[in-house]
Amino acid sequence: MLEGKYQDFYKQISKQIDTKKIFTDKLHTLAYGTDASFYRLIPKIVIKTDTSKEVEDILKLSNEMELSVTFRAAGTSLSGQAISDSILIVTSRNFRDFRVSEDKSLISLQPALTGQEANNILAPFSKKIGPDPASINAAMIGGIAANNASGMCCGISQNSYKTLDSMKLIFADGTKLDTSDEKSKESFRQTHKEFLSALKEIATETKNDKELKEKIEKKFKIKNTCGYSLNALTDFDDEFEILQHLIIGSEGTLAFIEEITYKTVEDLKDKASALIYFKDVKEACSAVTKLKLARDSKTIVVDAVELMDRAGLRSIEEDPSMPDFIKDFDEEVTALLIETRAVSNEALKIQIKEIEELLEEFKVVRDFYFTTDVKEYTMYWKIRKGLFPAVGAVRDIGTTVIIEDVAYPIESLAQATLELQELFKKHNYNEALIFGHALEGNFHFVFTQDFSTEEEVKRYDAFMNDVVNQVAVKYEGSLKAEHGTGRNMAAFIEVEWGKTAYSMMKRIKELFDPKNLLNPGVIINDDAEAHIKNLKAMPATNNLVDTCIECGFCEPTCPSNDITLTPRQRIVVNREISRLESIGENEEAKEYMDAYQYDGLETCAACSLCSTACPVKIDTGSLTKYLRAEQISDTANNIASKIANNYSTTLKGMRVGLGGANLVHKILGTSSMESITSTFRDWSNGKIPKWSPYLPKSININTNFEQQQLDKKVVYFPSCINRSMGRNAKTTVDEELFDITIKLLKKAGFQILFPNNLENLCCGMPFSSKGFKEQAQIKSDELEKELNEISNFGQYPVLCDTSPCTKKMIESFKSDIKLYEPIEFALDYLSPQLDFEKIDEAITIHTTCSSRKMGLHEKFIELANMCSTNVIVPDNVKCCGFAGDRGFNFPELNDSALRFLKDDTKNAKYAFSTSKTCEIGLSEHSNLDYNSIFYLIDKVTKAKNC
Structure with missing residues (x-):
């Protein structure tokens, strides 16, 4: 209050x-x-x-x-x-x-x-x-x-x-x-x-x-x-x-x-990087000094030199993208990641040679080379950028990961770095590591700290005072090189700068902000203990997210980031609930849990895109599913089981509902339908789902059609969504997705096989997204059994026409079935059999969350470019926020996630994706008719040699 x-x-x-x-x-x-x-x-x-x-x-x-x-x-x-x-x-x-x-x-x-x-x-x-x-x-x-x-x-x-x-x-x-x-x-x-x-x-x-x-x-x-x-x-x-x-x-x-x-x-496109392993930190720092002096004298062109000490390498040596030989390195080995950029490929080759010659005198533990392969050097830099969060992920639960940010004069770099490592040992920070922008003498050092006891706080204080004296006094370096003073170093500015300079800073603050109202306590702070006050606890809450260090890298990818909470914020709140419960404050914890229901659970898309931005792959969507599962009542569980056991009946009911809604829409018209359904939704306080003019009509598919017996076979599993939902009333296409898919597969020369008991089959996603794990597993097992049999136990590829369903199958299945969604199937199986003729009209594509997590975003762009000379990829849309049925029940999530879509796609004529439910929201928020990418592929291709 x-x-x-x-x-x-x-x-x-x-x-x-x-x-x-x-x-x-x-x-x-x-x-x-x-x-x-x-x-x-x-x-x-x-x-x-x-x-x-x-x-x-x-x-x-x-x-x-x-x-x-x-x-x-x-x-x-x-x-x-x-x-x-x-x-x-x-x-x-x-x-x-x-x-x-x-x-x-x-x-x-x-x-x-x-x-x-x-x-x-x-x-x-x-x-x-x-x-x-x-x-x-x-x-x-x-x-x-x-x-x-x-x-x-x-x-x-x-x-x-x-x-x-x-x-x-x-x-x-x-x-x-x-x-x-x-x-x-x-x-x-x-x-x-x-x-x-x-x-x-x-x-x-x-x-x-x-x-x-x-x-x-x-x-x-x-x-x-x-x-x-x-x-x-x-x-x-x-x-x-x-x-x-x-x-x-x-x-x-x-x-x-x-x-x-x-x-x-200038953003120079010709660039090369090398990851070079030196025998120890002194040798690496000496190489840095020589590189820096050579660059300053314009002898060589080097744009970046990043150092990673042995402890830093150890923290990421288990990463699948890292080479195995790193694990065998001695305890002193230190890496430099070097990048050089040029105005042309010819100039780049010259620059690489000059750098290699300069480094010849230094002892390296492995031969090195500069790579111009974008994927390879992007991987190097991704590892370096993710080093800080990666270190935090391996800390003891309950401790805080601290990153400090200092800079030394380049001529003192080697000696200063060795002394810094000695300070780690002196204060028993044995897990501490060093990495950073070595070319500028700027190092970050990372260590873990327990602030739960006075003794530990004193240890941190003593260490920081030693660091301040070493960096600022002995070497006249910077206590903060790029992370900002904050509260962390405010107490030590005068030590670094001296009384005269500090008095100038205080005069500046007083001039701009005479009442001291703007961010007080930051930069100018006369409290000598400011750096050890207001410390944040990091209690355990759930092993799905306990490794989070609250860096916020996840937030831009989250569809709810502007409407309710972000992944970081969801973890923060859950930690506070756990902290309160641990000290017996159950009533206050309950207050948080009640408030969290809408902001944390109901408006979480559970899309898990946060894991793609997180350097240690923390999946807050999994936390949401876990928490939803905890709330499931026996009644709800029984209903879910009945649905799972009578799935064909459920789909029939869905078709009846869709048919009724579209019949009323046809009679009333769009504006009246929107007005009436919006009123009903308001009266029900959001309990009645939102109606959309892009709501699909009901369909029934027919898998009994004549086919030739062919050597090339494919198993086609139409998702339950595409078996029950057809085109919408505003669509511009003439055929259903099922029919287009059949047409494409035949054009490419495939005999099409369907699993038995198709109407009852489901990947399990509708259940798992709501926390019904048991029912999801039952449906997944049923589907796997049927697909195993019809594919002759993995002999034939299996195509599912919906990306989210495909990803769920890949995650759940235990057998070696070759599973494909539309993008990868089109590239691997359709494109070799078809001739593509690009259209000149502008198209836009939406890569679903599932496709992104399967690493298919770039492949989707590649496929789109095979079909059109003008491909628009909206930068401001990641997850669409429709999230299965969330777009009906919590449409504000979809509204927020797609608030920039219309502007980003205003020049597009056609729009494509790989998920029917996503396409509903995308169409509504763009005024474009989003359809499966298979429609475009069919439009621009013909069979080879025909």
Whole structure:
């Protein structure tokens, strides 16, 4: 319950912002208040904002009432800079407008676009943004700029600071400034004359202080995000350039970034990578130093050098994609992942040779080579990017994984790294490992920590103090190179920078935020123990998800990420429930469970796409199915068993229902049908499923047709959906999918076999998705038995016309049946027998969750390109959110997941997928008629030699 000023704030802000976007309850404040760090604060109010006007209104009111606010983008933040115990402003995933300049040299981005989305926009022009953090698929632009995040290749030459063109900002009092607009700047000069004068004075003092200026120049020759970007005071004379460059890396403590315009950089397509194994860390670091000096002198071209020590290699040596020989390495072996990029293939070959020659003097434990194979080097980089979460996954349950982020002067790299390893031993962090951007002297070291006892907290504190002295004092390096100061290093800024520089930082904070309302406690924090307060517990909850470190990499793939909870948030809530139960707070745990029902269970698509983005493959969809199974009553279980045992009757009932609905639709018309069914749904409080004009008609299929006896045979298993659901009333196609599939198979020269007892067969997915494991297994076993027999125990391939069903069969079957869904079957069995003639009309495709998890997304694109000269692949749609029958019962999930589909497919004429239920929602939200890809293949092919 809100009290005092917060209650008054809520009442007033609710008049300006929809209360559906304002959260004060336990569930949402906990879920949204969690970032990737090991700190925890619970906000009193969370507000999801879609527009700058909403942020402006919040800031004006919070400033007036003197309530602190924190800005939150993706929350991949590792240093505690995205959490709050006051008001948390979350930039919703709809805060995502962008503009690309005519010459493609600039891109303007709102804060909720991810770095990868920005690069996808620029990819057609062979451009990208400079920053390239490992979290680029999840990290949003607002956070990338606010933290001055860098990454693998950008170093200090292409980070946000160096590639910044202009910004739109909102200050603590709600004042707006567009640094690209002269009128906006002139207005700001009028209203903030004293502010600009004071800022100029700070800059002048800094420039005139020779010792301080030299220190700033030295410290920013290496990566440094510890404290404010003091280099802005010495790099620029124009007060607006100083101002906007101070915002970079300020972690939301100076202003809100409404929009940032980046100077784009060239995205060179010719590249090569090598994974090289050195005899020890000293040898590897010495090689790095030589590479760095050679690059700086322009002797060679090397774009990235990533180090992985033996402990890091050990953490991923069991990965199936890693070579077996890594397991046999000595304890000192250290790897360097090196990448070089070029303007042409010829130039690339020269660069590779030059790097190889430079490395000849160093001792390696295996011969190495540079690969230009995209799959091979993509695998190398995927392993490197997933190293941090992978380490977290092997920690003891209940402990926290901590990643620190330091940079050393390159000439000290080898010795400093050896001393850092000695500090691990001194404080008994025997599992600690080192990896990172070695070319910039920037290392991440990872270790696990138990914060449950005072003794363990003291051990961590002593270790951190030793690290601070080693990095900042002895080697004059950076305590934070790219992860941001946060709460984690705020207590040590003065140690690194000295009193004079720190006093400048405090003056900057006071100038921009005189009431200390923007993200207090971050960067500027006089509490010497800030780094060991508000520590986050990581209790066990379920072995399906216990390895999660709450990094948030999963969130962009989740169809419910803008409507209810994300996979990370679902795990956070379940951990809290388990924690409360463990200490006997069962009543409060029950409160969370009740609130979790809709947000956590009912609106989870259980699509498991989160596992494809997670470096350690955590499947929160499986957790949802597990929790649903726990809720099943005896009555529901009995009903499920009756359905499973009388499946043909169930399908007959479905056909009757579809027939009735379509008959009424035909009589009433679409608009009246939508109005009436929507009213009924409202009256029932959502209990009556949503009706869609794209609802299929009922069908019966006929498997008894004449065929020739042929040597080429295929078993065709039409899914139960496609045995009962046909075309919809708005379709543009003339034949049912079953008939098109038969036509295609015959065209390709196959004799078609059907399993016996077809009408009763089902893969089990309708049961498993709802938690009915026993019934799902019964149906799966029945189907496997029949398919085994008809395929002559795997002699003939089995085609299922629906991708999700195929994946369920692959997961459940124990025998060696060759199972195919439409994409892979078309490529492997149809394309060799058919001639393709591409159409020129634009088509769009949707890869279902199941197809993505089977690794078929790229293959679907390949197949589509065989059929059309113009293929549109929507970047903003992953899972459609229809999720079987969820699209009928919880259509808001489908609405949210496909909110960008119409814009992304506006130029398409035809649309294709591989799942009937997905196609219902896709058609409704795009106004295109989505059908199986088999329709297109039939349209563009003819039998060879005919």
